[in-house]
Amino acid sequence: MQMSGAQMVCEAIIAEGVKTVFGYPGGAIMHVYDEIYKQNGFEHILNRHEQAAVHAADGYARATGEVGVAMVTSGPGFTNAVTGLATAYMDSTPMVVISGQVPLSLIGTDGFQEIDAVGISRPCTKHNFLVRSLEELPRILKEAFYIARSGRPGPVLVDIPKDITVEIGTFTYPDTVNIPSYKPTYKGNKRQIEKAVEAIKTAKKPLLYIGGGVVLSNAYKLVRELSEKTQIPAVETLMARGVMGADNPLLLGMLGMHGNYASNMAMSETDLVISLGARFDDRVTGKLSEFAKYADIIHVDIDAANIGKLVDVDYPIVGDITQVLKQMEPLLDDVNPERYNAWREILKRYSELHPQSYIDSDEVIKPQWAIERIGELVGKEAIITSDVGQHQMWAAQHYPFDRPRQWINSGGLGTMGFGFPAAIGVKRAFPEKRVINITGDGSILMNMQELVTAAEYKIPVINVILNNHFLGMVRQWQTFFYEKRYSETDLTFQPNWKALAEACGGIGYDVETKEEFDAALKDAIEQDKVCFMNVSTNRFENVLPMVPAGGALFNMMLPSKIETDGEEK
Amino acid sequence: MANSTTDERRVISVIVMNESSVLARVTALFAGRGYNIESLTVAPIPNSDMSHITIQTKGNARVMEQITKQLHKLIPVYKVIEHEEMVEKEMVLIKFPIAENLSDIQALCGAYNGGIANVGKEMVIAQVADEPRRIKHFIEAAQRYNPCEIVRSGVVAIER
Numbered sequence: 001m002q003m004s005g006a007q008m009v010c011e012a013i014i015a016e017g018v019k020t021v022f023g024y025p026g027g028a029i030m031h032v033y034d035e036i037y038k039q040n041g042f043e044h045i046l047n048r049h050e051q052a053a054v055h056a057a058d059g060y061a062r063a064t065g066e067v068g069v070a071m072v073t074s075g076p077g078f079t080n081a082v083t084g085l086a087t088a089y090m091d092s093t094p095m096v097v098i099s100g101q102v103p104l105s106l107i108g109t110d111g112f113q114e115i116d117a118v119g120i121s122r123p124c125t126k127h128n129f130l131v132r133s134l135e136e137l138p139r140i141l142k143e144a145f146y147i148a149r150s151g152r153p154g155p156v157l158v159d160i161p162k163d164i165t166v167e168i169g170t171f172t173y174p175d176t177v178n179i180p181s182y183k184p185t186y187k188g189n190k191r192q193i194e195k196a197v198e199a200i201k202t203a204k205k206p207l208l209y210i211g212g213g214v215v216l217s218n219a220y221k222l223v224r225e226l227s228e229k230t231q232i233p234a235v236e237t238l239m240a241r242g243v244m245g246a247d248n249p250l251l252l253g254m255l256g257m258h259g260n261y262a263s264n265m266a267m268s269e270t271d272l273v274i275s276l277g278a279r280f281d282d283r284v285t286g287k288l289s290e291f292a293k294y295a296d297i298i299h300v301d302i303d304a305a306n307i308g309k310l311v312d313v314d315y316p317i318v319g320d321i322t323q324v325l326k327q328m329e330p331l332l333d334d335v336n337p338e339r340y341n342a343w344r345e346i347l348k349r350y351s352e353l354h355p356q357s358y359i360d361s362d363e364v365i366k367p368q369w370a371i372e373r374i375g376e377l378v379g380k381e382a383i384i385t386s387d388v389g390q391h392q393m394w395a396a397q398h399y400p401f402d403r404p405r406q407w408i409n410s411g412g413l414g415t416m417g418f419g420f421p422a423a424i425g426v427k428r429a430f431p432e433k434r435v436i437n438i439t440g441d442g443s444i445l446m447n448m449q450e451l452v453t454a455a456e457y458k459i460p461v462i463n464v465i466l467n468n469h470f471l472g473m474v475r476q477w478q479t480f481f482y483e484k485r486y487s488e489t490d491l492t493f494q495p496n497w498k499a500l501a502e503a504c505g506g507i508g509y510d511v512e513t514k515e516e517f518d519a520a521l522k523d524a525i526e527q528d529k530v531c532f533m534n535v536s537t538n539r540f541e542n543v544l545p546m547v548p549a550g551g552a553l554f555n556m557m558l559p560s561k562i563e564t565d566g567e568e569k
Numbered sequence: 570m571a572n573s574t575t576d577e578r579r580v581i582s583v584i585v586m587n588e589s590s591v592l593a594r595v596t597a598l599f600a601g602r603g604y605n606i607e608s609l610t611v612a613p614i615p616n617s618d619m620s621h622i623t624i625q626t627k628g629n630a631r632v633m634e635q636i637t638k639q640l641h642k643l644i645p646v647y648k649v650i651e652h653e654e655m656v657e658k659e660m661v662l663i664k665f666p667i668a669e670n671l672s673d674i675q676a677l678c679g680a681y682n683g684g685i686a687n688v689g690k691e692m693v694i695a696q697v698a699d700e701p702r703r704i705k706h707f708i709e710a711a712q713r714y715n716p717c718e719i720v721r722s723g724v725v726a727i728e729r
Contacts, residue, residue: 118590123601127644132589147644181586181647305638308631 001172005134006031006165009098012141014041015173018069020428022047022056026073027113028100031165033071045428045457048449050077052421054084054097055447059422061093062408063383064429065218067148068093073100075113078159079120083415085155086124090412091239092216094153096144101130103163117159126154131161134169146177151184152303153216184302188319188327196274196298196315197331203272203296205343206232209255212239212411213277213301215404217321223276224248226325231337233347235263237278239411242401252347253356256284257547258393261354261556264547266347267292268554275299277321280310281412282549290552300324354545354558356397365514367391367466367537371398373514374436374464377521382434383426385409387419387443390472393543395438417446423461424454434462434525441467441491444532448500454530455505462524464533465497468541476542480557497534506530574629578607580652580726581637583622586645587613594643595622604628604636608659608723619647625701625724650728657726660698663711664718667691674714681707692717 003011009032013021022045025033036044047053050072061068072081078099088095102111118128127147129140137160144156200206214223220243227234227250234244235255244251255263267273273295278284285291288310298315299307307316317324358368371394374382380402386392386409401407408426410418423437444465454461471489478486498508507529509520517535524531545556585591592611599606608625628636633651640649665674667690674695678684681704683697697707701724708719 119593122594122597130590179586179644182644303642305635305642308634309638 001170002168003171004031004035004166004168005137005160006035008137008171009141009160009165010035010039010041011171012138012145012173013069014039016067016145018042018067020045020060020425021069021071022053022060022425023071024048024050024053024073024077026077026100028074028102028162029071029077029098029165030100031162032098032100032160045424045453047421047424047453049447050080051083051417052424052447052450052453054081054095055087055415055418055421056425056428057095057097058084058088058093058418059385059408059425060429061088061095061425062091062422063405063426065216065405066094067145068095068425069098070095071098073113074102074117075115077113078115078117082120082124085121085157087410087413087415087418088155089124089126091212091410092153093155094149095155096148097155097157099157099159100165101159101161104132104161105163107161117157121157124155125157126152128157128159130159131164134164134167137164138171138173142174143177143179147179147182151182185304185318186302186320186323188300188317188324190327192315192317193324193327194331196317197328197335199272199296199298199315200230200232200274200332201335204339205270206230206272206274206340207266207270207295208232208234209237209267209273209275209278210234210240210243211237211276211278214240214243214321215277217277217302218404219276219321219325220244220404222322222325222329225329226332229332229337230335231340231344232274233266233340233344235259235266237281237284237411238396238409240278240404241396241399241407242404245402246400247402252351254396255553256281257286257549258397258543258545259547259553260356260397261545261558262347262350264545264553264556265350268552269346270295273297275301276325277301279306285310286547286551286553290554357559358541359559361538364538365511365517365535367394367468367541368398369514370464370466370517370535370537371395371438373517374438374521375400377518378434378436378525382406382436383408383430385419385423385426385435385437387437387439387446388414388416389440389443390468390476390541390543391438391440391443391466393473394466397543399438416443420444420447420450420461420463421453423463424450424459427459427461436462436464438464438466440472441465441469441494442471445495451501451504451506451530451532459530460528461530462521462533463531465535466537467494467497467534468537468539469494470539472541473543479540479542480546481548497532501530501532506532509533511535574631576627576629579626579628579633580655580657580724581624581626581640582650582652582726582728583624583640583646584614584648584650585620585622586647587618587620588645591620591645592622594645595624595640598639598643599626599636602635602639604632608721610723610725623723623725652726652728654729655726656729657700657724658698659701659704659724660696660722661704661708662686662720663695663708663716665693665695665711665714665716667693669693669714677707677710677714683707
C-alpha cells in the first residue's frame with residue numbers, strides 16, 4: 001500500500017497494538033503529527049514537557065508490561081527526552097521513542113534544531129536507529145518494537161529525518177524479524193540448572209535474592225511457588241517489591257542501603273545466594289568484599305553481561321527467569337524444606353529483634369505513618385508510583401505491596417520528577433485503578449507542569465507530597481556525614497501548593513493532622529480529579545536502617561541508635 | 570587467579586553487521602567505560618554483509634570478560650572472539666629521505682620479510698608486514714636511517 005513515511009509510523013504503532021502514545025510536537029515531527037490528527041487507531045496524550053512524555057510512556061510500559069511509545073521533535077525535543085530514555089534504560093523498560101530529525105540534506109550542517117540524536121542516546125538506549133531511506137522505515141519500526149520487548153527489555157530510539165516522513169512509498173509491515181546478530185537466550189543451560197539444584201539441596205542457609213528481572217519476566221507466581229515448595233526465605237530489591245507479596249511469611253523484606261535488619265543480616269550470613277533477575281547494584285551490596293561473604297552464588301539473568309560483573313558467580317545461568325524456573329521446578333521435588341528450619345528460625349529472630357519500625361507521633365504526621373495509612377485505605381487495589389528520595393525509600397519499606405507492577409519507581413537512574421508523569425501513564429493504562437504518586441516537596445516540582453496534562457485529559461492522579469521542607473535524602477546525608485551543614489537543601493520557601501494545583505485545574509489539600517489526611521484522601525478519591533495533597537511532616541525524620549555508602553551490609557545504623565527526630569525540633 | 574588481576578595485552582575480533590554507526594557503537598563502549606583501544610582495524614568480510622573488527626587492548630581477565638560480554642550485547646555484534654592461539658600480523662610503512670643508504674634499508678626490510686614499496690624524487694618508502702613484536706623491532710632498527718614518517722596499520726589476527 002502506498003503511503004507517506006509519517007503514515008507508516010502511525011500504521012506501525014497501530015499494528016503493534018499500542019493504544020496510547022505520549023508526546024509533544026515540533027517542526028521536524030510535524031508530518032507525523034498531521035497523520036496522528038487523521039487517524040483513530042490510538043490516542044495521543046500531550047504532556048507538557050518531553051521528559052514527562054517519555055516518563056509517562058515508561059509508566060505505561062511498567063504497569064502493563066507492553067511497549068510504551070513516546071514521540072518528540074528534533075533538537076531540544078530530543079534532548080529533553082534523554083533523561084527519560086536513561087531512566088528506562090537503567091530499569092530495563094520496553095519502550096520505543098520516535099524523534100523527528102532535520103531533513104537528510106541538512107544533517108551535519110548545524111541546521112535549526114539539529115542534534116546528533118543517535119550519538120547522544122547511544123549509551124542510554126538498548127539500540128537506536130537513524131532512518132536513512134523510506135525503504136528501510138517499516139523494517140526499522142518492526143525491529144525497534146521487537147528489540148525493545150525481547151531479551152532484556154529496554155528503550156529503543158528511532159530518529160526519522162523530516163523528508164522521509166513526507167516521502168511516499170510502499171508499506172508492508174513485516175510479520176517477522178530476522179537480526180542474525182541478535183538472538184536472546186531464553187532457555188537456561190540444563191546442566192547448570194541441575195548443578196544449581198544440587199547446591200540448593202546441600203545448602204544450609206539458602207536465600208532467594210529477587211530483583212526486577214522477575215517483574216519483567218512476569219515470573220512472580222513461579223518464584224512464590226519455588227519459595228513455598230522449598231521454604232527458602234527471600235529478600236527483594238527495590239525493583240522487586242511486590243513479587244513475594246507483603247503478607248508472605250517467607251519474605252524478609254527489602255535489602256540494601258535502606259533494607260531492613262533481617263534482610264541484610266540474611267544476605268551477610270547465607271551460604272547460598274539464589275539470585276533471580278537481580279544485578280548486584282552497589283545500593284544493594286554495600287561493600288562488595290563483605291557481601292554474601294560465606295555464600296556460593298547462583299545467578300540467573302537474561303543478560304550475560306550481568307553475570308560475573310561485580311561478584312564471582314559459582315552457578316551462572318543465562319536465561320529468562322520464567323523459562324529457567326519452569327526447567328528447575330521438577331528437579332526440586334526432593335528438596336527437603338525442613339533442612340532449612342534452623343536458618344529460618346535465626347532469621348525469624350532477626351526480624352523480631354529489629355523489625356521495620358518508626359516512632360509515631362500524636363502531634364505531627366510522620367511520613368511512614370502516611371504511607372502505611374495509604375496502604376490501609378486503598379491497599380491492594382492501588383498502584384503506587386514514586387519520585388526519588390526519602391519518600392521513595394519509606395514507600396518501599398512501609399507500603400504493603402501485594403503484587404508486582406504495583407510499585408513503579410526510578411530505581412537505577414534515580415530520576416527526580418519521574419513519579420507524576422509515570423503515574424499519568426499508569427492511570428491511562430488502568431483507568432479503573434487508583435493511582436497514587438508518593439512524592440516529596442523537592443521531586444514534585446521537577447515535573448509539576450503535568451498538572452495541566454492530567455487536568456486536561458481528566459487523569460485523576462493523586463500526588464501525596466510528603467513535605468518536610470527539605471531535599472530530605474541529601475539533608476539526611478548532610479546530617480550524618482557532613483556535620484549538619486545543610487548546603488542548598490533547605491526548601492523553606494515553597495509555593496502555595498493548594499493554589500498551584502487549583503491554578504492548573506486540579507485540587508489542592510493542605511494537610512496538617514491525621515484526621516485531615518484521611519479526609520483529604522477520601523475526598524480526593526471521590527472528586528476523581530488530579531490533586532496535590534500537601535502533607536506537612538516532621539522535618540528531620542531519617543530513613544533507617546541505613547548502611548553508609550561503601551559500608552558492609554551488616555553495619556547498619558538502626559532506629560534505636562538515633563534520637564527520635566534525628567535533630568533538634 | 571594470579572593473572573585475573575594483572576593487565577595483559579589482548580587481541581579480540583568482533584564480527585559485526587556491516588551497517589552505519591556500528592564502529593561508533595563498538596568504540597563508544599570502550600570510551601564510556603574507560604577501556605583503552607591500542608589498535609583497531611576494520612574491513613568488510615568478503616562475500617558477506619558483515620565486517621571484521623580487530624581490537625588490541627589491555628586488561629585483566631575480569632575486565633576482558635566484561636568487554637566481551639558488553640560487545641556481544643550490542644545488537645549488530647554477531648560474534649566476539651577473544652584470541653588465544655592466533656596468527657597475528659601488522660603492517661608498517663616508513664618514509665626515509667632519499668639521501669639515506671638505499672641498500673642498507675633494503676637489507677633491513679629484507680630481514681623483516683619486507684621491501685621497498687616506492688622510491689620517489691625525495692623519499693623512499695619501505696614496507697614490512699609481520700608480527701607486532703617484530704614490527705616494533707623493525708621500527709627500532711630503522712631509527713638510524715632518520716625516518717621522517719611511520720604509519721602502522723594496527724593488528725589483524727586469525728585464530729589458529
